Amino acid sequence: QVQLVESGGGLVQPGGSLRLSCAASGFTFSSYTMYWYRQAPGKERELVASIGGGGTTNYADSMKGRFTISRDNTKNTVYLQMNSLKPDDTAVYYCNTRRPFSAFNFWGQGTQVTVSS
Numbered sequence: 001q002v003q004l005v006e007s008g009g010g011l012v013q014p015g016g017s018l019r020l021s022c023a024a025s026g027f028t029f030s031s032y033t034m035y036w037y038r039q040a041p042g043k044e045r046e047l048v049a050s051i052g053g054g055g056t057t058n059y060a061d062s063m064k065g066r067f068t069i070s071r072d073n074t075k076n077t078v079y080l081q082m083n084s085l086k087p088d089d090t091a092v093y094y095c096n097t098r099r100p101f102s103a104f105n106f107w108g109q110g111t112q113v114t115v116s117s
Helices: none
Strands: 003-007 010-012 019-025 034-039 046-051 057-059 069-070 076-083 093-098 105-107 113-114
Touching: 003 093, 003 105, 019 034, 019 093, 046 069, 057 069, 069 105, 069 113, 076 093, 105 113
Parallel strands: 010 113
Antiparallel strands: 003 019, 019 076, 034 046, 034 093, 046 057, 069 076, 093 105, 093 113
């Protein structure tokens, strides 16, 4: 079965960095676009970044220049490098993969990122 397992969250001071990882299994990882989303308390879940199987990336405007999404298809893992973190980046970060117009849509359990001094 499909599994997505995030790790790497934690408490970091403003201006600091974290690297999140999402280990995937149960599907042909290299064939699927991978997404990072986040959800802050009291807010809707929002798209952070995506990366296609071949490495094409897209970012939400507010994350451009600070966050970098990457993937290692040999390790079935997608990463999110987050730099210059701000308190507004505090959220639960989720990994997602899906195939449009199908029931193939899976989420990880999320990893908490807290940016605070």
